[in-house]
Amino acid sequence: MDQAARKPRTRIQIEKRELILEAALEIFAQHGFRGATIDQIADAAGMSKPNLLYYFKSKDDIHRTLIQRLLDTWLAPLREIDDIGDPVTELRSYIRRKLEMARDYPRESRLFANEILQGAPRVLPMLEGELKSLVDEKVQVIRGWMRAGRIARTDPYHLIFAIWATTQHYADFDVQVRAVLGPARDGEGRFEDAARFLEQLFVEGLRVKG
Amino acid sequence: MDQAARKPRTRIQIEKRELILEAALEIFAQHGFRGATIDQIADAAGMSKPNLLYYFKSKDDIHRTLIQRLLDTWLAPLREIDDIGDPVTELRSYIRRKLEMARDYPRESRLFANEILQGAPRVLPMLEGELKSLVDEKVQVIRGWMRAGRIARTDPYHLIFAIWATTQHYADFDVQVRAVLGPARDGEGRFEDAARFLEQLFVEGLRVKG
């Protein structure tokens, strides 16, 4: 009777909501919010449209739930950056974690990319609040490393942007990457090659001179 | 009588088609193909929907025209890479040109990003054909530089991907970049900072070791 608005109770509700979110992630990631239809999601989840709307009260509700859930795991790698460890090791494993996420959660990456491309109508407050705070905090850590002469001096914000861009590229632009590399280099070795390249690029690019 | 199918003749047709394409670029870049409506585009172009459809026979027709036009200018910077010049200079100016395009043509970048994100349904043949050929060709140039010991040995494909990703990031994820940098750093200096950072990253990252 509560329409599953706040807290799902029965086991069926928990399972079905999960099923719907899984299907919706697939559809939203591929077609964007407006491009996706409730019927498509219901089909992919193996249920009728009214049945789906019994578990989520609107299309927007599903999307919002997905975005919210995504953000928790999305920022985890950045949170893990620690100013106690070795700077190069810290950055290297941050890059590796981000690349692993692009490999293991490409749909989440594309969902997020779609949202940002459309002007971030649903997550702008989070970007300006939580995300900015977290980045500002890690920028201070990186600045500390630079002041200590442990990595080359550069703009920490743009360093973070570059890591985001290069790693997420393999999820968001997967089709293009595949097309350019061609069938010969289409195996899973792609990610190992990418990891090796990015590691070299950032480690050498941040090496202290002289 | 020819419905402007092949070649526009009158001056009005040329002007109005241009007006429509300009409006459509704005709308498509923001909402994607399915998210955009003919009415929105017609509104933005200051004309009625049937009038718009007098100049383009369908929504798909407009989109296809935009994509086709985009690709010509999009690949121009890559074409300009020359194996005669100094490798570092060549790569540096390629990065700068790509970054300028992200700054000056963000809508084109987002239009392209939307297309790729949705699986490149309209440009996949071009990616696998024309784009792959061009990249393959430039990869050979870069390999030559590496063999000659003029830049560090690494994967040329992923080098190109990294340049694409980092530069286009400033157009496609503009909202996020702005949000993270905050109002204090929101001026046009952003692109100068980005240019400096990327130049350092790639030049140092590709420097030949000892």
Add this chain to the structure above:
DNA sequence: CTAACGTTTGTCCAATCGGTCAAAAATTGC
């Protein structure tokens, strides 16, 4: 068995979608 509750579905709706069409209005060629 049965009453209460949770789940599922068929049917329906108003709004919006891409696109058509015929006729009006504006422009052009002579």
Add this chain to the structure above:
DNA sequence: GCAATTTTTGACCGATTGGACAAACGTTAG
């Protein structure tokens, strides 16, 4: 001027959209 042509528009159409609803179905506790 006038007729031919190009341009613009209002009205309309079938299809699809997100969502509502009540009735039917399933499940479970007593």
